[in-house]
Amino acid sequence: MLGFSIFPEVSGMPHTEREELTPKENNQLLLPGGHPPMWNHMDSIGPIGLPHREGVPGCSQEGLPYPSNSSELVLECLQQFKVTGTQLQQIQARLLGSMEQALGGQASPASAVRMLPTYVGSIPHGTEQGDFVVLELGATGASLRVLWVTLMGTGGHRMEPRSQEFVIPPEVMLGPGQQLFDFAAHCLSEFLDALPVGKQGLQLGFSFSFPCHQTGLDRSTLISWTKGFRCSGVEGHDVVQLLRDAIKRHGAYNIDVVAVVNDTVGTMMGCEPGVGPCEVGLVVDTGTNACYMEEARHVAVLDEDRGRVCVSVEWGSFGDDGVLGPMLTTFDHALDRESLNPGAQRFEKMIGGLYLGELVRLVLAHLAQQGVLFGGCTSPALLSRGSILLEHVAEMEDPWAGAARVHALLQDLGLNVGASDVELVQYVCAAVFTRAARLCAAALAAVLSRLQHSREQQILQIAVATGGRVFEQHPSFLSILQETVMLLTPECDVSFIPSVDGGGRGVAMVTAVAARLAAHRHLLEETLAPFQLNREQLAAVQAQMREAMVKGLRGEASSLRMLPTYVRATPDGSERGDFLALDLGGTNFRVLLVRVTAEGVKITNQIYSIPENVAQGSGQQLFDHIVDCIVDFQQKQGLSGQSLPLGFTFSFPCRQLGLDQGILLNWTKGFSASDCEGQDIVCLLREAIGRRQAVELNVVAIVNDTVGTMMSCGYEDPRCEVGLIVGTGTNACYMEELRNVAAVAGDSGHMCINMEWGAFGDDGSLGLLRTCFDASVDQASINPGKQSFEKMISGMYLGEIVRHILLHLTSLGVLFRGQQTQRLQTRDIFKTKFLSEIESDSLALRQVRAILEDLGLPLTSDDALMVLEVCQAVSQRAAQLCGAGVAAVVEKIRENRGLEELTVSIGVDGTLYKLHPHFSSLVAATVRELAPRCVVTFLQSEDGSGKGAALVTAVACRLAQMARV
Numbered sequence: 032m033l034g035f036s037i038f039p040e041v042s043g044m045p046h047t048e049r050e051e052l053t054p055k056e057n058n059q060l061l062l063p064g065g066h067p068p069m070w071n072h073m074d075s076i077g078p079i080g081l082p083h084r085e086g087v088p089g090c091s092q093e094g095l096p097y098p099s100n101s102s103e104l105v106l107e108c109l110q111q112f113k114v115t116g117t118q119l120q121q122i123q124a125r126l127l128g129s130m131e132q133a134l135g136g137q138a139s140p141a142s143a144v145r146m147l148p149t150y151v152g153s154i155p156h157g158t159e160q161g162d163f164v165v166l167e168l169g170a171t172g173a174s175l176r177v178l179w180v181t182l183m184g185t186g187g188h189r190m191e192p193r194s195q196e197f198v199i200p201p202e203v204m205l206g207p208g209q210q211l212f213d214f215a216a217h218c219l220s221e222f223l224d225a226l227p228v229g230k231q232g233l234q235l236g237f238s239f240s241f242p243c244h245q246t247g248l249d250r251s252t253l254i255s256w257t258k259g260f261r262c263s264g265v266e267g268h269d270v271v272q273l274l275r276d277a278i279k280r281h282g283a284y285n286i287d288v289v290a291v292v293n294d295t296v297g298t299m300m301g302c303e304p305g306v307g308p309c310e311v312g313l314v315v316d317t318g319t320n321a322c323y324m325e326e327a328r329h330v331a332v333l334d335e336d337r338g339r340v341c342v343s344v345e346w347g348s349f350g351d352d353g354v355l356g357p358m359l360t361t362f363d364h365a366l367d368r369e370s371l372n373p374g375a376q377r378f379e380k381m382i383g384g385l386y387l388g389e390l391v392r393l394v395l396a397h398l399a400q401q402g403v404l405f406g407g408c409t410s411p412a413l414l415s416r417g418s419i420l421l422e423h424v425a426e427m428e429d430p431w432a433g434a435a436r437v438h439a440l441l442q443d444l445g446l447n448v449g450a451s452d453v454e455l456v457q458y459v460c461a462a463v464f465t466r467a468a469r470l471c472a473a474a475l476a477a478v479l480s481r482l483q484h485s486r487e488q489q490i491l492q493i494a495v496a497t498g499g500r501v502f503e504q505h506p507s508f509l510s511i512l513q514e515t516v517m518l519l520t521p522e523c524d525v526s527f528i529p530s531v532d533g534g535g536r537g538v539a540m541v542t543a544v545a546a547r548l549a550a551h552r553h554l555l556e557e558t559l560a561p562f563q564l565n566r567e568q569l570a571a572v573q574a575q576m577r578e579a580m581v582k583g584l585r586g587e588a589s590s591l592r593m594l595p596t597y598v599r600a601t602p603d604g605s606e607r608g609d610f611l612a613l614d615l616g617g618t619n620f621r622v623l624l625v626r627v628t629a630e631g632v633k634i635t636n637q638i639y640s641i642p643e644n645v646a647q648g649s650g651q652q653l654f655d656h657i658v659d660c661i662v663d664f665q666q667k668q669g670l671s672g673q674s675l676p677l678g679f680t681f682s683f684p685c686r687q688l689g690l691d692q693g694i695l696l697n698w699t700k701g702f703s704a705s706d707c708e709g710q711d712i713v714c715l716l717r718e719a720i721g722r723r724q725a726v727e728l729n730v731v732a733i734v735n736d737t738v739g740t741m742m743s744c745g746y747e748d749p750r751c752e753v754g755l756i757v758g759t760g761t762n763a764c765y766m767e768e769l770r771n772v773a774a775v776a777g778d779s780g781h782m783c784i785n786m787e788w789g790a791f792g793d794d795g796s797l798g799l800l801r802t803c804f805d806a807s808v809d810q811a812s813i814n815p816g817k818q819s820f821e822k823m824i825s826g827m828y829l830g831e832i833v834r835h836i837l838l839h840l841t842s843l844g845v846l847f848r849g850q851q852t853q854r855l856q857t858r859d860i861f862k863t864k865f866l867s868e869i870e871s872d873s874l875a876l877r878q879v880r881a882i883l884e885d886l887g888l889p890l891t892s893d894d895a896l897m898v899l900e901v902c903q904a905v906s907q908r909a910a911q912l913c914g915a916g917v918a919a920v921v922e923k924i925r926e927n928r929g930l931e932e933l934t935v936s937i938g939v940d941g942t943l944y945k946l947h948p949h950f951s952s953l954v955a956a957t958v959r960e961l962a963p964r965c966v967v968t969f970l971q972s973e974d975g976s977g978k979g980a981a982l983v984t985a986v987a988c989r990l991a992q993m994a995r996v
């Protein structure tokens with residue numbers, strides 16, 4: 032039985048075969064929710080649009096006339112365009128598979144669809160307002176459009192955008208990229224010349240309808256041209272920069288390109304707030320594509336775990352891996368071979384408006400050459416590519432005017448039209464068209480299934496914004512699409528919202544958001560600029576520190592006290608014995624038993640806390656607390672009653688009069704115990720010991736933690752002649768030539784100098800670098816005006832500097848939507864350890880957000896990124912300033928010794944230096960930059976400075992021993 036219809040009932044396919052495709056047999060057929068295919072209904076739907084002519088003899092019961100002269104050829108031709116329900120399901124399933132593979136970032140096998148994140152993280156909340164210029168390139172083929180869009184924000188009435196379309200000459204679409212962008216810049220100014228816009232800065236949103244890798248709202252690299260474009264020198268380049276350069280070259284207007292979006296995104300964002308929100312954007316114009324709001328955590332390339340991000344599917348390239356093989360007709364292959372990009376965009380070439388006319392032409396030419404149409408005659412026009420356009424197909428398909436139009440059009444193509452030709456041509460149009468709509472439906476169904484998966488929703492209610500001339504010119508396209516989608520995803524309640532102005536408004540919305548973010552970024556960069564120190568500034572700090580060192584050593588007025596420590600040598604390894612050591616002034620107070628033997632140093636220690644009320648109470652209370660800890664330690668170590676030599680690491684500025692005499696000059700780091708400043712700390716300790724019965728302790732030495740650290744590392748590496756602490760506080764010491772130390776007699780040999788560099792700049796010499804945030808932290812500290820250098824570098828203050836910057840940025844509306852939270856106004860709530868955590872490379876932005884949310888900060892992903900940048904700016908400045916200080920010290924030692932090149936090691940300790948992921952490398956890099964003639968090795972002290980204090984004590988005991996014999 033040779034009948035003619037496009038549909039299976041009458042197709043050559045035996046009924047039995049079709050029935051066999053039951054769901055369980057071919058699991059591929061099962062859709063989410065496991066609905067059995069109800070295709071026979073689907074497959075029996077005829078091409079929509081043609082008037083049904085019931086009861087005409089010889090017509091199929093579906094009311095389609097059999098063209099009397101139709102032959103196997105026509106049937107075979109049109110049969111090729113038939114897509115069965117099963118095939119649509121397979122496309123849906125395969126496309127869904129490719130989408131999820133690409134989302135997961137799985138590189139190979141390369142996924143057929145690209146799934147490109149667009150950096151649009153939220154759908155418009157209607158507050159956007161302002162005037163924006165929109166440039167649309169690529170959506171509608173050989174034309175670009177410029178729009179002036181005014182957004183009125185919430186409650187404002189909708190202003191009709193003004194727009195102008197410019198035809199792009201073919202040589203511009205295929206020529207050098209610069210020519211294309213210059214053409215665009217020219218159109219822009221021609222459009223603006225007609226508007227009263229004056230010369231004020233304009234903000235432009237660039238709708239660029241091609242596959243791009245976006246790395247920001249205003250940074251987008253073209254992957255490959257599609258549709259009718261193939262300009263040179265653009266693929267692999269940032270198209271925003273190319274447009275900015277062209278606008279600059281044109282120079283007529285000061286236009287800032289603040290956002291670039293794909294046309295599907297503009298379509299989705301342009302959805303009327305009342306009817307939407309639309310979370311899918313679907314474009315079928317010259318090309319086709321869709322975007323949708325995916326859960327950010329599912330997009331592997333983004334390190335996000337919260338919120339949604341708009342993803343451009345770029346389904347045009349589906350099938351480029353050959354998966355569509357059996358479905359592609361000879362006409363599809365012919366069209367592809369002749370196209371500008373053979374082998375690419377295969378799916379688009381079955382759906383996009385740029386190709387539908389061409390497919391119809393190829394079929395008509397084929398049927399004419401087979402003698403089935405136009406009396407077997409072709410015409411030059413029928414044989415020339417592109418002679419049948421999308422709008423021609425739309426007209427020919429029009430159920431009312433179609434037949435007459437078909438006639439007229441075919442005559443225009445120089446064809447002699449036979450009686451049955453008109454109908455056959457309409458069948459061809461319908462076949463090509465229906466396939467396009469159904470394939471598009473299968474693709475959209477894949478997106479809807481993906482949304483069900485990613486939102487774990489069985490029933491999905493969703494609004495899809497549609498845009499593009501295929502929708503506008505072919506109303507039947509939407510109805511076929513709608514019907515097919517309903518059958519492919521019966522559990523999805525989909526509403527289709529035509530975009531009002533082709534997405535221009537949507538692009539303006541994104542531009543408004545981008546403009547707001549760009550303004551925020553500008554404010555952020557403005558705020559952080561003072562923290563970016565250049566080489567000149569760092570070299571100036573180095574020089575100022577050097578000058579202050581020399582003045583301090585001479586006993587002249589200087590913010591650097593350069594305190595002699597009476598440590599004249601680093602250990603030589605001959606030290607022996609058991610020693611007690613105390614380590615006060617850092618994060619923890621420790622009591623240590625240090626056993627120095629020929630085999631090395633064995634340390635047992637116990638950490639005790641110094642409650643704030645003790646650190647800020649009376650001196651007596653503080654030292655009694657210290658002795659309590661010592662006694663507790665001795666008991667635990669079975670040392671009670673033993674009077675071991677004791678070395679006291681006391682990490683505060685002390686003028687030492689001898690190894691066991693240190694007058695506290697002033698407290699730092701949150702300590703303020705009374706009746707201590709100006710006192711000999713060793714005396715205060717001995718008095719406290721005296722107040723405690725039955726405790727005997729022999730306090731031999733008091734050392735600064737920098738000295739203890741230098742000694743501790745010097746025990747392993749004799750070249751270690753500098754001690755550096757970057758912890759709660761910061762400071763450095765180094766071995767100075769005794770001849771340079773005015774306060775200590777003698778011209779030969781060395782003495783370790785405790786620089787107390789924390790106070791550097793207390794004379795205002797750091798004024799140029801001081802920011803308002805430093806001033807706020809200083810004013811709120813218990814020692815305002817003091818320890819300026821320390822307050823720009825050390826752990827006790829960096830968190831506070833960050834907190835003050837965050838408060839400032841929140842007040843500018845840049846962060847946390849401008850909402851000041853109580854928590855953020857709480858002192859010390861932003862711990863310096865957060866900087867180390869937030870800046871650790873292994874920590875994804877999501878963890879940054881987790882830390883900040885624990886602080887009760889309502890933040891967006893942009894906020895998290897900005898907080899990260901604030902932390903980086905503050906810690907980088909701290910490390911660079913510290914590096915400038917170290918460079919001053921090692922250069923001093925090198926010049927002291929008149930060396931061309933100095934090799935020296937530096938013993939380092941302190942939580943910030945040890946735990947911050949980048950601090951130590953930034954310090955080392957700055958030293959290399961500023962002291963290139965010094966080869967500096969940084970040795971992280973393992974045992975802290977307690978060991979160093981014990982070694983100083985051991986040296987003192989050895990020297991005392993030798994003095995006695």
Ligand code: 0WK
Nearest residue numbers: 617618736758759941942975976
């Ligand atoms: C550990 C040392 C101690 C020093 C401290 C500084 O043993 O003497 O005061 O490092 O680092 P912080 O604990 O202040 O981070």
Ligand code: BGC
Nearest residue numbers: 170240241242257318319320
């Ligand atoms: C492009 C897409 C675009 C679509 C619709 C395709 O050729 O690759 O980026 O969204 O056309 O214009």
Ligand code: BGC
Nearest residue numbers: 682683684699756760761762
């Ligand atoms: C103190 C120094 C100490 C440094 C590191 C500063 O506040 O003044 O004596 O070395 O902190 O702990």
